[in-house]
Amino acid sequence: MHRFIRVLTTLTCLVACSNGAMDECTDDSNRPQRCMPEFVNAAFNVTVVATNTCGSPPEEYCVQTGVTGVTKSCHICDARDPRQHHSAVYLTDYNNQADTTWWQSQTMLAGIQYPNSINLTLHLGKSFDITYVRLKFHTSRPESFAIYKRTREDGPWQPYQYYSGSCDKTYQKQNRGFIRTGEDEQQALCTDEFSDISPLTGGNVAFSTLEGRPSAYNFDSSPVLQEWVTATDIRVTLNRLNTFGDEVFNDPKVLKSYYYAISDFAVGGRCKCNGHASDCVKNSQSRLVCRCKHNTEGDDCGVCKPFYNDRPWRRATALNANECLPCSCNGKTSECYFDSELYRATGHGGHCRNCADNTDGPNCERCLDNYYRDNTNRCQPCSCSPVGSVSASVCSASRGWWETSAIAASPDTTASLKPAAGRVLAVPLAARRSVMCSQGAASARTTWRASAVTGWYEGRAETAHGLKSLGYLHSRPEAFSHVAPT
Numbered sequence: 001m002h003r004f005i006r007v008l009t010t011l012t013c014l015v016a017c018s019n020g021a022m023d024e025c026t027d028d029s030n031r032p033q034r035c036m037p038e039f040v041n042a043a044f045n046v047t048v049v050a051t052n053t054c055g056s057p058p059e060e061y062c063v064q065t066g067v068t069g070v071t072k073s074c075h076i077c078d079a080r081d082p083r084q085h086h087s088a089v090y091l092t093d094y095n096n097q098a099d100t101t102w103w104q105s106q107t108m109l110a111g112i113q114y115p116n117s118i119n120l121t122l123h124l125g126k127s128f129d130i131t132y133v134r135l136k137f138h139t140s141r142p143e144s145f146a147i148y149k150r151t152r153e154d155g156p157w158q159p160y161q162y163y164s165g166s167c168d169k170t171y172q173k174q175n176r177g178f179i180r181t182g183e184d185e186q187q188a189l190c191t192d193e194f195s196d197i198s199p200l201t202g203g204n205v206a207f208s209t210l211e212g213r214p215s216a217y218n219f220d221s222s223p224v225l226q227e228w229v230t231a232t233d234i235r236v237t238l239n240r241l242n243t244f245g246d247e248v249f250n251d252p253k254v255l256k257s258y259y260y261a262i263s264d265f266a267v268g269g270r271c272k273c274n275g276h277a278s279d280c281v282k283n284s285q286s287r288l289v290c291r292c293k294h295n296t297e298g299d300d301c302g303v304c305k306p307f308y309n310d311r312p313w314r315r316a317t318a319l320n321a322n323e324c325l326p327c328s329c330n331g332k333t334s335e336c337y338f339d340s341e342l343y344r345a346t347g348h349g350g351h352c353r354n355c356a357d358n359t360d361g362p363n364c365e366r367c368l369d370n371y372y373r374d375n376t377n378r379c380q381p382c383s384c385s386p387v388g389s390v391s392a393s394v395c396s397a398s399r400g401w402w403e404t405s406a407i408a409a410s411p412d413t414t415a416s417l418k419p420a421a422g423r424v425l426a427v428p429l430a431a432r433r434s435v436m437c438s439q440g441a442a443s444a445r446t447t448w449r450a451s452a453v454t455g456w457y458e459g460r461a462e463t464a465h466g467l468k469s470l471g472y473l474h475s476r477p478e479a480f481s482h483v484a485p486t
Ligand SMILES: *[C@@H]1O[C@H](CO)[C@@H](O)[C@H](O)[C@H]1NC(C)=O
Pocket: 045
């Protein structure tokens, strides 16, 4: 038992030691650091659902002495009598050594024995990081029982550990098997170590979730074990009673001395908050939830808050709080989402949404299509003229060419671009903005080598049937230098 307690303590520390500083989600200089709720008995005062309990109607049971032929001391289990009931509330009440209370099943006389089984199910109401599950038996420990867990409330039951004097026969598991490095670390093992009929009362069985699992010493970097210790529900299935073999004679007194009785069902662990909260509280629907820090939210602090999507959500580790970071949207929006491609490309995954003031781009850093940045740094509409820009699509004050899809569309089109200084002087301000637009239809093949003269140009595309497109642009030398000859 001593060795066991020591292992428990070591493993408790692995999942995280409970020193005072650990409870704070920021350090002395206000930097985020890993934090976690205190270590508790998660089962305490939580009602266990038992599929069988003695006492309705009242029935007699006898205390096992281990000696045959001796007059047994017998008692009544009566569910309606507060002094004689043994309901499941006694599994998780205060465990008082001086005044033991226990849950008790019906006896073997009522058919309680393999292959009939009894389930004791504990709904924690929230995910916990489980360090151990401990049972204290009021009778002798069962010959075979198993512990199961659910990782999520709607998930499947998964075996945690088998205890059996007949591992192979009852559970098809190797007795005292172990897990080697590289093997599945989420497999349940079986042992016969705690399946002896003695002691006849007070025997403990404790299952430590991480013991014997190779990655336990690298817990922070083992998602497999992080999931393994996570549970929202714990179930104990009692499969076979231990007997002295004297039940074969069907003596009712003997059969009445075989039944399951458990005085304490404890689950050591912490409310699971992924290192982002130091306590769990009841929410408005009186459900237990983490009080999340580090810009996280959710029952388990399992996601980043809206607008904190600069990098993917991660658990906090001893070395890194992995807090969620805000998106940078230049003050143009309070909405963004995590964009994994953007994150791979730039190291920042926050993709802004619904950028205001005609801005666009992952960080609201540029103007919307058809808008350009004016000299007061605001995005203004291009107001491209339908004539000349063909379709109002893209404009940019820094692009110096004009194209029309009409040119590409009809083979007989002739196009020209010539200085239009005289004309431009005549256009009103609104139209002048429009002539700054160029449209970037990639299908138009014709580009003109333009002389590096700053000024207004007229672009004209004509077919045999007349003018197809007319546009104006203002060139700046640096813009024209990008125009490639064809
Ligand atoms: C046990 O739970 C009940 C309600 O579920 C609550 O009223 C009571 O205060 C709890 N007792 C302790 C000691 O926490």
